[in-house]
Amino acid sequence: MARTPSAMKYHRQSEKRRLDNRARKSTIRTFTKKALAAADSGDVDAAAKxxxxxxxxxxxxAKGSTLHKNTAARRKARLAKRINAAKASQGSA
Incomplete structure (x- = not known):
């Protein structure tokens, strides 16, 4: 455990950052699941929203240090690919 005042402060800051990042990533996962569920059910408008x-x-x-910029780009691309596939299948059906 941290002993010096500066180490204790650094520990408090890192814990706060960890919780903020965790909440932010959880929100991203939640909305990603909602988008994929909407795309799979055929509700393309909701999926696009x-x-x-x-x-x-x-x-x-990605602007901060929660996600790496390449990770952010990959997640957006994969989501767009799934939603575009759902749009295409809905258009052909």
Whole structure:
């Protein structure tokens, strides 16, 4: 455990950052699941709405140090790919 005052402060700060990052990533996962569920059920409009929300959340997480920029790009690309596939299958059906 930290003994010096500066080490204790650093520990408090890192714990606060960890909890903030955890909450931010949880929100991203929740909205990603909602977008994928909407796309799988055929509700493309709702999926597109959730996709826009997810992209904003992911970009903000990558702006800080919560997510790496390449991770953010990969998550957005994979989500877009799934939603576009759902749109295409809905259009052909």
């Amino acid at each position: 959730y996709q826009k929300v997810v992209q904003g959340l992911v970009d903000r997480a």
